[in-house]
Every structure is written in structure tokens, then in C-alpha cells.
Amino acid sequence: MYFISDNKIIENKEFLLNEDESFHIKKVLRAKLDDKIKVFDFNKVWLCEIVDFKNRNVLLKPIEIVQKAKRKYKIKLYFPFIDRKLFEYVIKKSIEIGCDDLFPLITEFTQKHNIFDLNDKKDRIDELIKSAMKQSESTAVLKINNSVYLKDILKEDKKFIIFTAEKINQRIYNIYDALKKIKGEDINIVTGPEGGFSEGEKKEFKENFIPVKISYNILRAETAAISALSIINGILIENENIL
Structure with missing residues (x-):
């Protein structure tokens, strides 16, 4: 687990960690002077030494970079609005597994009572993102974008x-062949809403929508998204040149 600095860390320059992070270090971790901790400044992960405890803040000295934020490919998830708690669960798991952008998706079968204004929940979502990043030591900062309509994309x-349980335009691919088809491009993942896609939507899918089936069973919306991210990240860890 690492801690988060709101400001850029500069080599050999001591800095104060914010009060929330400092509280966790002092009261939960019960760290002592000279202890070493990892801190992420949204660019790099630094190994830092505790120099002093100043009131409600911890004074740290950066020692060395232990991990640089990098990803050779971009993964973007277009995920439909579902129950808010489940939607937040997918946000957390997207960070843990590996995802760069999340686009809340509105389809014909999206239930209106599940659609919410992301700006109204910004503080809560920001805390969810930070918590998941710290726990998983992810250096990819998930960007939550404005909602989009399927009819527009x-x-x-x-x-x-597109992860689906059925063929689209008489086509279905395995995930390896699908990834080869997008070589050199961002990985844009679309998963369906509760109830699937409407017949009208299915007719509008063009050749650039590559259908993939990953289970013999019908998956819940959140299960499909988490499974899709897990499978793709697992393949690319071992075989990035597939792109």
C-alpha cells in the first residue's frame, strides 16, 4: 500500500503529507521516525523516510523512485449505469484490475432511476478512486468521463x-482475435446493460464493433465488466505485442 501526495514530489526536497494521510500513518500504521513508506504523487511512486511529526502532518524526505506510472496501452471501459452501489463497485475494481477511462453508458434498456449526476457524487467518487489506488498500488489514475449514449458511439x-452473449451480424470472436483486430489503437470495451441490448441497437452495430463471448452463461452487468477487464489485462501482461 502507498500513500498519496497532493503535490509533486521533488528529489531531495522534504515535504508535508496532508492531514488525512498523516493521520493514517500516525494512528493506524503507528509509524515511527526513520520508518520508510511509499508515496504516489500521481506521476511516480517514491520511497520516503519519515523525518518528523509536525502537529497533524508528517514530514517526509524522498529517497528514491520505486515505480514510474506507465502503461503501454490505454483501456477504456464503456459501462452502463446500474444500481449506484454496484456502479461504484465497478469503479473500484476497474482501478484494481487496470483501466484508464470509464464512460458511463446510456442504452435503450438503461433504467432511468439508475442514472445519476456524476458531479453530484464527485467527492465520494474521488475518495473511492484514491482508496482503490492506494490499496492496489495502481499508478493509472482512472478518469471518470461524462456519460455517453450508445446511439452516439x-x-x-x-x-x-463488445462483450456479448450472442452473435452480432453473424459474428463472434475469441478475445485474442479481437485484440489483434485493434492493433495500434486504444482498447475500447463495451459491456451491455441489465437486459442486454435492444434489437434496434443490435442492428446498428457496424464492423468496427467486435463481438466477444467470454462465458456460456449470461453475466450480470458488473460481472461482465470486471471479467472483461481481468481477461484483457491478463493477456496483455504476458503478450503486450499482440497490440
Whole structure:
């Protein structure tokens, strides 16, 4: 687990950690002077030494970089609005597994009572993101984008991998062949809403929507998203040149 600095860490320059992070270090971790901890400044992870306890803050000295934030590929998840608690669960798991962008998706079968204004929940979502990043030591900062309509992304030319339980335009691919088809592009993942896609939506899927089936069973919306991210990240860890 690492801690988060709101400001950029500069080599050999001591800095104060914010009160919330300092409280955890002092009261939960019960750290002492000269103890070493890891701190992420949204760019790099630094190994730091505790120099002093100043009132409610911890004074740290950066020692060395232990991990640089990097990802050779971008993973973007288009995920439908579902029950808010489950939606937040997917946010956390997306960070733990590996995802760069999340686009809340509105389809014909999206239930209106599940759609919420992300700006109204910004503080809570920001805390969810930070908590998941710290726990998983992720250096990819998940960006939560404005919601989009499926009917609008259907007009785009970029390639999407769509996880579905059935063929689209008489096509279905395994995940390896699907990834090869998007070589050199971002990995755009689309998962369906509760109830699946409407017949009208299915007719609008073009060749740039690459259908993939990952289970013999019908998956819940949140299960499909988490499974899709897990499978793709697992493949790319061992075989990044597939892209």
C-alpha cells in the first residue's frame, strides 16, 4: 500500500503529507521516525523516510523512485449505469484490475432511476478512486468521463470490443482475435446493460464493433465488466505485442 501526495514530489526536497494521510500513518500504521513508506504523487511512486511529526502532518524526505506510472496501452471501459452501489463497485475494481477511462453508458434498456449526476457524487467518487489506488498500488489514475449514449458511439469509426452473449451480424470472436483486430489503437470495451441490448441497437452495430463471448452463461452487468477487464489485462501482461 502507498500513500498519496497532493503535490509533486521533488528529489531531495522534504515535504508535508496532508492531514488525512498523516493521520493514517500516525494512528493506524503507528509509524515511527526513520520508518520508510511509499508515496504516489500521481506521476511516480517514491520511497520516503519519515523525518518528523509536525502537529497533524508528517514530514517526509524522498529517497528514491520505486515505480514510474506507465502503461503501454490505454483501456477504456464503456459501462452502463446500474444500481449506484454496484456502479461504484465497478469503479473500484476497474482501478484494481487496470483501466484508464470509464464512460458511463446510456442504452435503450438503461433504467432511468439508475442514472445519476456524476458531479453530484464527485467527492465520494474521488475518495473511492484514491482508496482503490492506494490499496492496489495502481499508478493509472482512472478518469471518470461524462456519460455517453450508445446511439452516439455507434456513429464513431474507432474499434470497440463488445462483450456479448450472442452473435452480432453473424459474428463472434475469441478475445485474442479481437485484440489483434485493434492493433495500434486504444482498447475500447463495451459491456451491455441489465437486459442486454435492444434489437434496434443490435442492428446498428457496424464492423468496427467486435463481438466477444467470454462465458456460456449470461453475466450480470458488473460481472461482465470486471471479467472483461481481468481477461484483457491478463493477456496483455504476458503478450503486450499482440497490440
